[in-house]
Amino acid sequence: MVKKKKVKKPVKKRKIQTNKKVVKKKKVKIKYGRLFLFLVILFLVFYLFINIFKFNITNIYIKGNKIYTDQQIIDLAKINNYPSTFKALSLVIEKNLESDIYIKKAVVKKRFLTKVYIEIEENKPLFYNETKHKTVLSNQKETDDIFMVPTLVNYVPDSIYANLIKKMLIIDDEILKRISEIKYDPTDVDEERFLFTMNDGNYVYINLYKMSKINSYIDIIEKVDNKKGILNLDAGDHFTILKK
Numbered sequence: 001m002v003k004k005k006k007v008k009k010p011v012k013k014r015k016i017q018t019n020k021k022v023v024k025k026k027k028v029k030i031k032y033g034r035l036f037l038f039l040v041i042l043f044l045v046f047y048l049f050i051n052i053f054k055f056n057i058t059n060i061y062i063k064g065n066k067i068y069t070d071q072q073i074i075d076l077a078k079i080n081n082y083p084s085t086f087k088a089l090s091l092v093i094e095k096n097l098e099s100d101i102y103i104k105k106a107v108v109k110k111r112f113l114t115k116v117y118i119e120i121e122e123n124k125p126l127f128y129n130e131t132k133h134k135t136v137l138s139n140q141k142e143t144d145d146i147f148m149v150p151t152l153v154n155y156v157p158d159s160i161y162a163n164l165i166k167k168m169l170i171i172d173d174e175i176l177k178r179i180s181e182i183k184y185d186p187t188d189v190d191e192e193r194f195l196f197t198m199n200d201g202n203y204v205y206i207n208l209y210k211m212s213k214i215n216s217y218i219d220i221i222e223k224v225d226n227k228k229g230i231l232n233l234d235a236g237d238h239f240t241i242l243k244k
Contacts, residue, residue: 062119170215185205
């Protein structure tokens, strides 16, 4: 017998799958318009940064000052050379002004960068203390400077003195100018009584509790035909005409 040869079947080749992805390269297009715009903006920012300190103060407006002139305020604020508005910050100007004894508060505002507006609240002089040879200010500080203010001619106890300063703040400026002298003149029933000698020759008795009544002085005197006498505002609110 003849043996048959076994025919080998062809082996099928398996496809090997890979996880590799084909990366397509994208061509980047340079957008020259946007690049140019970016460079222009960058240049403007750089230019402004370089020139920002060249914006100098051009105008200065001041109100509320009576003790100092406008020029003195400008000198105290240290802006007399009209410096850069960014170097002379509002807070710095306020600090410079408030370091002065006569300036209680300063408010500084800027408009359009170069215009400076300064509003002053002063520590105004109230009276001259003859026993201390000092002018007393509204914040209770004292100075050697002399002003056209009433003169306190005698000693006042400390407990009443501080209150006197506070009550003097109530008096209108126009009335304060009409007071020549202040004398502490207490009684057994009123330890806060004072005598004001007025520039027009009248006398006014008043106490600290009723100090606001002195602001009606002009109206009261006009009602008595501007005659000379003693006005009692501490009690009774009556006017006694002085005999010639």
